[in-house]
Amino acid sequence: MTPDEFSALYRQHQTPIAKFLARRVEFSEVEDLCSEVFEIAWSKRVDAVAGFELPWLYRIAGFVVANARRRATTRNRFIASLTPPDHSPSAESIAVADIALAQAWAKLGAAERATLALVAFEGLRVEEAAAALGISANAVSIRLHRARTKLAELLKD
Amino acid sequence: MNENNSHNGSLENSANDELLARVAAADPSAGFDASTLSATLVDDAIAHASSAASTPQSAAGRVASQIASRIAEAYQTRPRFVLGSSLSAVAAVAAIAVFGSMSLGTLGGSQRTLFTVAGPNEGQAPAQSDSKIAANSIAAGGGMAAMLPAFTYNYLAGSSLSSDTGSEHIYSLEPLADPAGFLQNIADYLGITQKVHKGIYADFTTALDETKPFDLTPGKPQLTLSTTGSGGWWLEIPNLNIYGCAISSDAGKIEPQPCPVEVASKPSIDDAKTQFIKLFAQTGFSFEAGDIQVSKNDAGITSAYAQANLATRKGNAFSDLGFSMTWSSDGTLVAANGLASKLVDQGSFETISEVDAIARANDPKWQFFGGYGILVDGVAKRAPVAGYGSIEGGAAAGSSSSASAPAPIALPTATPGPVASYVAGDAPTAMPIPEVTAEPVPLPTEGGALVDPMPIPNETFLLPTPEVKDIVIDHLELSWMQISDAKGKVWLVPAYQLFSGANAYARVPAMADGIIGF
Incomplete structure (x- = not known):
């Protein structure tokens, strides 16, 4: 998949992904995290399943939100290991x-x-x-x- | 009855729709204007990703990055980490620890690295866990503090612990060659007449839009196999008697009522064990009656559970491979689950001593694996690995007609639904978990001195720092632990379970340094 093909296919998902992020992080962080989602999607594009690109992007976005929260708040891992992820x-x-x-x-x-x-x-x-x-x-x-x-x-x- | 159920169902659906609508109306993104985003965001992301990929990090850069990551990791995972007065001191200590560890692995060069685990920033436990804490601290506020442990442990080696090293086998869990046949075999044995069919996704199993497994509607057994992770199969048969015997239709409420059953009547403990042994024999695992724990609760629910032992190990060796069956109060089988992978012996590997295991239990790097496994008293013996292939030979003829075989499952005749689902393992095409990488957490500094990065929004959200308790470990028991590598493959590795008296504490991998790559 060329960059142009990727862009054509994924550009339509920019708004739903941005809204997904806006529901979970500060609005001011949305654009940066949205870029991060599409960067990862591009690098992992071979993993996407045709027809399920958007759910796949949501999955990536979930990881990105989790990582962003992790960067924002650090805790000792023992305590953290007792709880499941939440994005x-x-x-x-x-x-x-x-x-x-x-x-x-x-x-x-x-x-x-x-x-x-x-x-x-x-x-x-x-x-x-x-x-x-x-x-x-x-x-x-x-x-x-x-x-x-x-x-x-x-x-x- | 059907009309009532239908009526109840429509009321319930209506209530659900209203509930979802109410949630949707509270959309937190309502004030967000997506049109303000850059129109070239996707193109810019591609360009940036391509640029990063074309400039690979140098070897020195990678080492520096690893050290920084280890420093951050150690700082995060050891609340009582002894910090120097400056960042450089911490860095020096951590760097020595890193290179010291690397040297040990190198010196033990006879140990090949069998697999590499995902790093702390590569998506799984640490990143997710921390995010949960962050969210919880926000969402639950001060209530979170009540959930936190008041202490953590510092393990000390008791005088009776051995300094001898040893060796143990490591196993990998490999996909079945014929998962459809495997599942069909179970279906045939259980008397489920519908044929196994492929699920929608390669590693997702059943489409349940048309069935509601927990809606108190009896019937519609679901037999499912998953090829992801360690691979497993499970049976679910919704049965009223697991919830109650009557349904109230007042105002659309569905309320189970107590069953007038004789508690602990069906099946008997002996029959439960016999059914357990017969069922899992179909899947290549042999158990003895003494290995199976059977329990009954006040509602008459019977549960049987056992863990597989490993053919190469004698005595108590917990395998992390659980098998279970559950019957409702009328003796009907309502749930079961087992392993749907092939155990492949990877050979014998050196193990560390018990004394060294204590040091490992205190090492944040190894705490990553989580040592909080649940132990059971009974342990089953697994059939020889070589015998596992017999599961592909078809259903056990005549087994269901024996006296102790599970009763045939009554399928609803009015609304037969999809029963057995199967997910192909031959050519998995499902989306793997994306390897989301995150930057190492920078250590916050203030005037050159390390500061606690824990944000304290206000006193309500203040989390307590756990007290460190010294625990003298007086004996260890060998078990097996499941570990997923960076590619998602699951391994069964020897692990030490730490005990102080009768109390179980952490569990750590027992393999010598270098076998697991970090």
């Missing part, structure tokens, strides 16, 4: 629009937030979310069901 939107960012939802959102597990965010914000189907998260569609379906149920229960409280 979902923070409760604070959601609180701007819906405080009750934000409070419930904060009580979800990291995996539940990540799955729910990809479906609700990015609008992905189960198979696409699975590709973005690097897990099976089965696991996404289960996580999504649990996340919805838990969130609904939390919102009742």
